[in-house]
Amino acid sequence: MFGGFMGCGTPEKIVDLILDSGAKNLTVIGNDTAFPDTGIGRLITAGRVRKVIASHIGTNPLTGKLMIEGKLDVELVPQGTLVERIRCGGAGLGGILTPTGIGTEVESGKTKLNLDGIEYLLERPLKADVAILLAHKGDRRGNLAYHRAARNFNPIIALAADFVVAEVQNYEPEAYLEPDAIMTPGALVDAYIS
Amino acid sequence: MDAKKRIARRAAKELMDGDIVNLGIGLPTQIPHYLDHNIEITLQSENGFLGLGPLHGEPIQDLVNAGGIPCGMVPGGAFFDSALSFALIRGGHVDVTILGGLQVDQHGNLANWKVPGKMIPGMGGAMDLVTGARRVIVVMEHCAKDGSHKILEQCTLPLTAVSKVHRVITECAVFDIANDQLTLVELAQEETIESLAKKTGAPFLISKDLKPIS
Numbered sequence: 001m002f003g004g005f006m007g008c009g010t011p012e013k014i015v016d017l018i019l020d021s022g023a024k025n026l027t028v029i030g031n032d033t034a035f036p037d038t039g040i041g042r043l044i045t046a047g048r049v050r051k052v053i054a055s056h057i058g059t060n061p062l063t064g065k066l067m068i069e070g071k072l073d074v075e076l077v078p079q080g081t082l083v084e085r086i087r088c089g090g091a092g093l094g095g096i097l098t099p100t101g102i103g104t105e106v107e108s109g110k111t112k113l114n115l116d117g118i119e120y121l122l123e124r125p126l127k128a129d130v131a132i133l134l135a136h137k138g139d140r141r142g143n144l145a146y147h148r149a150a151r152n153f154n155p156i157i158a159l160a161a162d163f164v165v166a167e168v169q170n171y172e173p174e175a176y177l178e179p180d181a182i183m184t185p186g187a188l189v190d191a192y193i194s
Numbered sequence: 195m196d197a198k199k200r201i202a203r204r205a206a207k208e209l210m211d212g213d214i215v216n217l218g219i220g221l222p223t224q225i226p227h228y229l230d231h232n233i234e235i236t237l238q239s240e241n242g243f244l245g246l247g248p249l250h251g252e253p254i255q256d257l258v259n260a261g262g263i264p265c266g267m268v269p270g271g272a273f274f275d276s277a278l279s280f281a282l283i284r285g286g287h288v289d290v291t292i293l294g295g296l297q298v299d300q301h302g303n304l305a306n307w308k309v310p311g312k313m314i315p316g317m318g319g320a321m322d323l324v325t326g327a328r329r330v331i332v333v334m335e336h337c338a339k340d341g342s343h344k345i346l347e348q349c350t351l352p353l354t355a356v357s358k359v360h361r362v363i364t365e366c367a368v369f370d371i372a373n374d375q376l377t378l379v380e381l382a383q384e385e386t387i388e389s390l391a392k393k394t395g396a397p398f399l400i401s402k403d404l405k406p407i408s
Binding site for chain 2: 005006007008009031032034035054055056057058059064067068076078079080081083084087098099100101102103104105106136147148149150151152153154155156183
């Protein structure tokens with residue numbers, strides 16, 4: 001899982017490390033595949049990705065090309081459903097009920113429930129082995145704060161992976177973050193780079 | 195004035211003082227240029243903030259709009275994560291969404307995220323927006339570039355949402371949609387009922403208060 005929206009909020013240094021590591025056949029879960037030279041799009045360009053679960057791939061023509069050629073498995077999920085599936089994966093919930101996607105091809109194969117006259121789709125949780133986050137500030141307890149629109153999926157994916165690693169832009173080795181300013185508590189964070 | 199500008203100018207009149215508004219990418223982003231000065235709205239950006247505004251000067255670090263383009267923010271704006279952003283959208287806290295369409299039909303169905311075999315960008319936030327916003331307005335050119343109808347009895351492209359569109363604004367006309375029926379409420383001055391009917395792939399009622407496009 002990766003944070004970021006069109007690359008804004010994706011940890012580029014961690015993407016470098018993944019590229020250097022030689023890791024391949026990855027499944028990536030996040031909002032979008034950015035651009036071919038940006039964020040998670042760079043893993044697609046390098047041929048490291050086997051499957052994408054995202055809401056939007058339109059800004060990265062390579063994702064669409066590989067999907068049409070059958071070289072990349074792409075599961076498209078409405079953005080609000082995607083973030084809630086990740087959130088409930090990290091929150092110990094068995095799924096969510098959402099009206100989004102009713103009557104569209106998104107409902108294919110899913111359980112529908114009618115509650116108080118409204119139809120809902122049952123959407124199941126998403127979890128990952130690893131989550132990669134971009135934080136603006138961090139301290140040695142692993143507490144994190146995000147910056148402006150780079151927050152997006154970052155605090156949500158911090159809940160939903162076995163190993164959570166953050167790229168911290170401004171690491172504070174001596175002080176701790178103001179407790180009220182912390183957006184992800186350090187208890188969720190396993191490792192960081194700065 | 196070209197068709198898109200005329201559509202944006204007309205769509206601006208849909209917005210009321212105090213509205214929380216989400217604008218789709220493309221044509222809808224032009225709408226704020228045409229707002230009356232005494233109307234103040236708050237723009238919601240699906241990537242996680244309220245208070246989207248124009249960019250003055252250099253790009254601001256970590257501030258982009260829902261198209262990934264550098265943007266500005268007005269005083270009093272607020273940032274949040276994607277779960278809260280879509281709680282606002284899905285939970286009925288957005289008063290109006292105005293977005294583009296490939297097809298709209300008389301049942302209020304919208305298709306705007308996929309052309310099988312040709313273009314599969316993904317739905318992004320559109321399905322949640324159309325499902326959850328209190329009022330859904332589609333702005334689009336009346337016909338496709340090849341002249342084919344975009345306003346139909348039944349959409350043929352994969353749907354974004356079922357029976358959610360309240361109003362369609364084109365350069366030729368404004369239609370309201372209710373009870374599986376289109377009603378013509380405004381007509382461009384260069385059109386007649388007959389010329390409009392030829393360009394429209396569904397039957398429509400004519401409002402007894404039919405006006406020229408304002």
